[in-house]
Structures are given as C-alpha cells and as structure tokens.
Amino acid sequence: MRAALESLLRARNLDLALTAPGDSTWKPPDSVAPTGHAALDAALGGGLRRGHLSEITGPPSSGRTTIVAGALAAATARGDAAALVDTYDTFDPASASGRGLALSRLLWVRESGDAPRALKAFSLILRAGGFGLVVLDLADVPPATLRRFPCATWMRVARIVEGSETAALIVGAERIGRSARGVTIALDAAPARWQGATPRARLFAGVEPAPRVVGAR
Amino acid sequence: MKVLPTPKMHQSSAGPGPERFGSWELGVGSLYACLRGQARDALLAIARDFSPRVMAPSELEVLIDVGGLGRLIGAPPAIARELAHALSDAGVEASVAIAPTQSAARLLATQLPDYPISRVPDLPVSLLEPLETLPAGINHRDRRRPYETFERWGVATLGDLAALPAAELSSRLGRRGVAMQRLARGLDPRPFVPDADTPRFIGRLELEWPIDMLEPLSFVFARLLDPLSAALERADRGAVAIHLDLRLTDRSTHTRRLSLPAPMRDPRVLRTLLLLDLESSPLTAAIDVVAIELDPAPARITQFSLLQRALPSPETVSTLTARLSALVGESRVGSAALVDSHQPDAFVMERFVPDRAMSAVAAPGAVLRRQRTLPAIRVAVEHGRPVHIAASRRGLPYGAVSQAAGPWRASGGWWTRSGEGGWNRDEWDVSLASGAICRVYRDRSTERWFLEGIYD
Numbered sequence: 293m294r295a296a297l298e299s300l301l302r303a304r305n306l307d308l309a310l311t312a313p314g315d316s317t318w319k320p321p322d323s324v325a326p327t328g329h330a331a332l333d334a335a336l337g338g339g340l341r342r343g344h345l346s347e348i349t350g351p352p353s354s355g356r357t358t359i360v361a362g363a364l365a366a367a368t369a370r371g372d373a374a375a376l377v378d379t380y381d382t383f384d385p386a387s388a389s390g391r392g393l394a395l396s397r398l399l400w401v402r403e404s405g406d407a408p409r410a411l412k413a414f415s416l417i418l419r420a421g422g423f424g425l426v427v428l429d430l431a432d433v434p435p436a437t438l439r440r441f442p443c444a445t446w447m448r449v450a451r452i453v454e455g456s457e458t459a460a461l462i463v464g465a466e467r468i469g470r471s472a473r474g475v476t477i478a479l480d481a482a483p484a485r486w487q488g489a490t491p492r493a494r495l496f497a498g499v500e501p502a503p504r505v506v507g508a509r
Numbered sequence: 510m511k512v513l514p515t516p517k518m519h520q521s522s523a524g525p526g527p528e529r530f531g532s533w534e535l536g537v538g539s540l541y542a543c544l545r546g547q548a549r550d551a552l553l554a555i556a557r558d559f560s561p562r563v564m565a566p567s568e569l570e571v572l573i574d575v576g577g578l579g580r581l582i583g584a585p586p587a588i589a590r591e592l593a594h595a596l597s598d599a600g601v602e603a604s605v606a607i608a609p610t611q612s613a614a615r616l617l618a619t620q621l622p623d624y625p626i627s628r629v630p631d632l633p634v635s636l637l638e639p640l641e642t643l644p645a646g647i648n649h650r651d652r653r654r655p656y657e658t659f660e661r662w663g664v665a666t667l668g669d670l671a672a673l674p675a676a677e678l679s680s681r682l683g684r685r686g687v688a689m690q691r692l693a694r695g696l697d698p699r700p701f702v703p704d705a706d707t708p709r710f711i712g713r714l715e716l717e718w719p720i721d722m723l724e725p726l727s728f729v730f731a732r733l734l735d736p737l738s739a740a741l742e743r744a745d746r747g748a749v750a751i752h753l754d755l756r757l758t759d760r761s762t763h764t765r766r767l768s769l770p771a772p773m774r775d776p777r778v779l780r781t782l783l784l785l786d787l788e789s790s791p792l793t794a795a796i797d798v799v800a801i802e803l804d805p806a807p808a809r810i811t812q813f814s815l816l817q818r819a820l821p822s823p824e825t826v827s828t829l830t831a832r833l834s835a836l837v838g839e840s841r842v843g844s845a846a847l848v849d850s851h852q853p854d855a856f857v858m859e860r861f862v863p864d865r866a867m868s869a870v871a872a873p874g875a876v877l878r879r880q881r882t883l884p885a886i887r888v889a890v891e892h893g894r895p896v897h898i899a900a901s902r903r904g905l906p907y908g909a910v911s912q913a914a915g916p917w918r919a920s921g922g923w924w925t926r927s928g929e930g931g932w933n934r935d936e937w938d939v940s941l942a943s944g945a946i947c948r949v950y951r952d953r954s955t956e957r958w959f960l961e962g963i964y965d
Binding site for chain 2: 300301351352353354355356357358360361370371372373381382383384385386387388389390391395396397398399400401402403404409412413416417420421422423424431432434457481484486488491494495496497498499
C-alpha cells in the first residue's frame with residue numbers, strides 16, 4: 293500500500309511529501325522543474341531548481357527558444373501555471389503550441405522593447421506566486437542596455453523567488469545574472485537539420501540544441 | 510427522481526450528483542429552479558415567495574436559487590412540488606424544472622413533464638439558441654451560422670456537441686463554439702446575478718473636499734469596501750462585478766465596471782483592482798462623490814488536491830493581470846488562443862484563466878522568434894533561389910545563404926471586398942553563413958522581401 297502511494301506521488305512529481313523511515317539525516321532534495329529535454333534534465337539533476345533564478349544563454353538559432361518552449365510545455369503538462377515576459381514580443385504561439393505547450397495555462401506579457409518595464413513585470417509575476425515556471429526573455433535586448441541595470445537587480449530578483457515553488461529563468465544572448473544555486477545553461481550555435489537530397493526537395497526540420505550546464509552547484 | 514405532476518403544469522427535477530447526468534459535467538452544491546410560462550410578473554411574485562435570489566433571464570423564464578431551501582423544504586423533488594403547488598394555487602400555467610445549474614434547469618423547463626435529466630444529451634442543439642449571450646447588434650445570419658455548421662458536421666444533439674474536443678472546436682468556431690459546448694454540457698456562462706429587487710450591496714460617500722489623487726482615494730475605497738465585504742460575508746456571498754461611479758467636480762460622472770473571474774470579497778483585493786483600473790483610465794477632474802456597488806453571487810468553495818499543484822487563486826490572477834495591464838496595456842496581457850486560419854501569426858489574446866486543460870501533443874520542430882514589425886530586407890536571388898541577405902537595420906541577421914528550402918506559396922483573404930487582411934507570398938527557410946536560420950518571404954503583390962522570424 294505504501295509502495296503504491298509512493299509510486300503515485302513520484303509519478304506526479306510530489307515526492308517531496310515522502311520521508312525516508314529511520315533516516316534522521318534525510319533532508320528533502322531541491323524541488324526541480326524538468327525542462328522536457330532529456331539530456332539537459334540529466335545534466336541538471338532533474339530539471340531547473342525551483343526557488344532559484346537560472347539563465348539560458350546562446351546566439352540566435354542556437355535553440356534557446358526551443359528549450360524554453362519545451363520547458364514551458366513540460367510545466368503546463370505537469371499542471372503548473374507558467375508565465376512568459378516577452379521583451380520584444382517575439383513569441384510565436386503556433387510553433388510553441390506545436391511543441392506541446394498548453395497556451396491557456398501560459399500568461400503571456402508582450403512588452404514592446406522596454407527592458408526595465410519587462411523586468412518589473414517579471415518581478416510582479418514572481419511576487420504574485422503560484423506559477424511553476426516564469427521566463428523573462430531578454431534575448432534581443434542589446435548588451436549595453438542590460439549592462440545599465442544595477443548589479444543588485446538580479447540579486448533582488450533572486451531574493452523574490454527564493455523559497456518559492458517557482459523556477460525563474462532568464463533568456464539572453466550572454467550571461468546576465470542568476471542566483472547562487474541557480475544554473476547557467478549555455479548553448480553554442482546549433483546545426484540545422486535539413487531533409488531532402490536535392491535543393492528542390494529540401495525541407496528545414498529544426499535545430500539540434502546542445503546545451504551545456506555551466507556553474508551548477 | 511420523480512415529481513407528481515399537477516394539471517396544466519410540466520415538471521422535471523433531479524438532484525445534484527454528476528453520476529446522474531451522463532456526459533454532463535455538473536457541479537455539486539448549487540440548485541436552481543426554472544419557472545417557464547407566459548405570466549412573467551406572476552412567476553416573479555411566486556419565485557420571491559420562495560427565495561430572495563431571483564432573476565429573469567428571458568421574458569418566458571424566471572430562475573430561482575433554491576440551494577438554501579433544502580433544510581426548509583426538503584429534497585429537490587419536494588421543492589419542485591412546493592413550487593408546483595404555489596403555481597397551481599395562483600392559477601398560473603408554467604413548467605417547473607430543478608437542476609444543479611442554470612443552463613440545465615432552463616433546458617429541462619422546455620421539455621415535457623418528468624423528462625429525465627439523463628436524457629438531456631439527446632435534445633437538439635437548436636435549444637441552445639435562447640440560452641446564448643450574444644452581442645446586441647448581431648444579425649440573424651451570424652446568429653445561425655454555428656448551428657448551420659453543426660448541421661453540416663452531423664452534430665445534432667447536445668450530447669454530440671458536448672463530446673467534441675474543446676481545442677478543435679475552439680480553433681474552428683472560436684470562443685462562441687466553446688461557450689456553446691459549455692452550455693451543452695450544462696455549465697453556466699456566468700454566475701447567478703439576482704435581479705435588482707434582491708438585496709443590494711451599495712456604498713456611497715460624499716466627500717467634504719474633492720480628491721484628485723489615488724492615494725487618498727484608496728482610504729475612501731477602504732472605508733466603503735470594508736463594510737460591504739463584511740455584509741457579503743454575512744450573506745455568504747462574493748462579488749462578481751464592481752460598479753464604480755465617481756461624480757467629478759466638473760459635474761460629469763466617471764463610471765467603471767469591473768467583471769471578476771470568480772466571486773471574491775477580500776476588501777484589499779477589491780480596492781487594489783479599483784485603483785489599478787483607475788490608473789489605466791485617468792480622471793478629468795477631482796472627485797466629489799464615490800459610489801460603489803457590488804454584484805453578489807454565491808461564495809466560491811475551493812477543494813484543493815493533495816495530488817495536484819495549486820494554481821494561482823482567482824484573486825491573485827485578477828490582481829496580477831490588473832497590475833500588468835496597468836504596466837504594459839490591457840491588450841498585451843493574457844493567454845494566446847490560436848484561430849482556425851492559415852493566415853501567418855493568427856491568434857487572439859484572451860483573459861488568462863489557468864485551468865486544468867491538458868497540453869497538446871508535442872511534435873519535433875523548431876520554434877520561431879517572430880518579428881512582428883516585419884523588417885524589410887534586401888535579398889539577392891540567383892536561378893530563383895535566395896543567395897544573399899542584406900539587413901535594413903542593425904541587429905538583424907545577414908550574409909550569404911548556405912542552405913535554402915522553398916518556396917512555399919501561401920495566400921488568402923483575397924476574397925474580401927477590400928482585400929484587407931489578405932496575404933500572398935512565397936516563403937523560404939534559409940540558413941546563413943553566420944549560423945542564423947531564418948524564415949523570409951517575398952510579398953508577391955509588392956515584390957518586396959521581409960524577415961518573418963528567426964528559428965531558435
């Protein structure tokens with residue numbers, strides 16, 4: 293009976309409710325939010341850590357958005373609510389929905405290029421709580437604009453999310469800021485997959501992101 | 510459950526419990542009676558003898574919230590019998606139906622006596638027409654359009670409609686299709702809002718000095734909303750809408766109406782929502798008089814699950830979306846819903862209401878970062894294929910094309926009279942020497958090239 297209940301809780305990602313009998317040194321592990329990318333989840337030890345601020349960086353067409361869409365889809369499939377603050381209004385609902393994202397469970401905030409305002413919206417969502425994954429997309433923001441943010445900005449954001457059940461994620465072209473126990477996922481330029489032998493029969497089939505986990509603790 | 514019919518009356522009734530209703534997803538706890546007949550005033554008078562919570566959704570129908578009459582009268586059949594006797598004594602000809610939702614009660618009231626609620630899925634789809642809430646100016650053709658579509662599809666009964674996949678229905682018929690399916694499943698399109706003769710929750714304050722800033726106004730709101738919330742709590746009600754009337758010093762009146770996604774009565778939440786709404790609609794003069802009215806509805810009962818993560822509460826979502834709307838604009842916050850169209854980037858923004866909907870099936874493929882301002886680009890073409898792209902501004906990808914797939918021709922909207930919203934283009938997926946993979950297209954009407962987005 294106990295085994296059945298434990299397997300049910302594990303299947304629903306609620307294994308934090310389990311205790312190890314007789315083990316006084318047992319401590320609950322960090323709760324994680326799987327990204328839906330098998331290799332990345334294995335490297336992260338299950339997924340993005342809840343209660344921490346992580347970041348994903350890489351050049352255009354490296355697969356950042358594909359991984360983010362997969363992570364949002366995994367969150368909505370688990371039953372979590374998710375949010376995306378889209379600084380340059382570049383999110384494409386049709387292709388993200390094709391990756392399995394339940395759009396009705398995604399709060400989409402469409403900013404028109406004002407990075408400080410996008411950051412404020414990100415903070416508001418994190419403060420409200422109740423979301424499983426909150427993403428701030430700064431990928432198209434010029435580095436000079438990001439450098440104008442005070443150093444303490446990301447520390448304050450990390451403090452907001454600390455201790456909550458929310459995994460916070462920033463998407464950028466280069467490293468921006470993360471919390472101490474958050475992770476940086478770096479992506480290099482990914483090769484494109486093409487189908488069809490002849491130029492006329494050629495078909496673009498997607499990119500193969502190759503994420504590396506940098507600086508995980 | 511069976512009710513003894515009395516002469517000249519039609520009665521149907523059923524107790525709550527989802528297992529009784531086949532494919533109907535009815536809630537447990539609420540109970541509504543519908544009286545259907547010609548003598549509306551007489552029906553209203555009889556209804557008010559039973560409950561203060563009465564509303565008339567149409568000229569022929571009167572709905573009564575009989576959820577609290579269980580201890581006073583008894584089980585639903587007993588309530589239906591009492592109503593039938595009252596109608597008989599008054600000499601009013603009407604049918605009586607009791608069901609756990611307003612829609613179910615209204616559908617049942619159109620049927621013959623003792624029509625079992627378990628057979629409601631067999632009723633024709635056309636019965637939904639009087640139950641729909643449509644814009645005032647809608648013409649007959651638009652009103653009938655989804656019914657003609659259902660006829661073409663072979664969807665004849667409410668059960669057929671209820672069984673359709675909601676996501677597919679939404680993509681083909683939009684929000685109206687989903688609303689019709691909810692009705693077919695016996696779900697209510699809006700909470701029960703009693704008529705004006707029922708108790709009202711109104712607060713009004715004439716100010717000694719005009720107020721022209723939000724901060725002092727928040728104290729006035731608190732003074733009005735605290736007693737109103739207490740009154741709602743005493744009545745076991747929550748507010749589903751807030752009406753705010755502000756009389757200004759220039760003799761004009763600033764009126765706002767806020768619809769809430771669920772009944773709520775926390776005065777701090779209500780006050781925050783009012784202040785955020787006023788932030789997005791500034792006043793033209795200082796305020797002299799503040800009047801607030803709350804539309805009551807039965808309070809929400811929430812049962813949390815041990816096995817599912819809790820979603821943000823409606824209060825949290827309302828406050829958050831109001832704050833975000835004040836920050837970035839109301840039309841730029843919400844959930845995207847795809848529409849059934851081949852037009853590129855076709856979607857609508859809807860209110861964010863996290864539900865328990867399951868995700869779509871995932872398929873491999875790249876995700877596009879869409880350029881919604883559509884920057885024009887210069888493209889060199891050789892033998893009909895793009896070979897080089899030059900960007901018109903900084904930050905856009907450019908360079909020699911290493912791989913290209915296309916063209917994929919897409920056109921539509923040419924059948925509209927003005928041609929507005931039409932598109933006619935040849936699309937290419939191109940990989941540049943710099944590593945960027947883009948979707949570009951040539952507009953066939955203007956012969957210009959545009960960058961649609963970058964695959965990422």
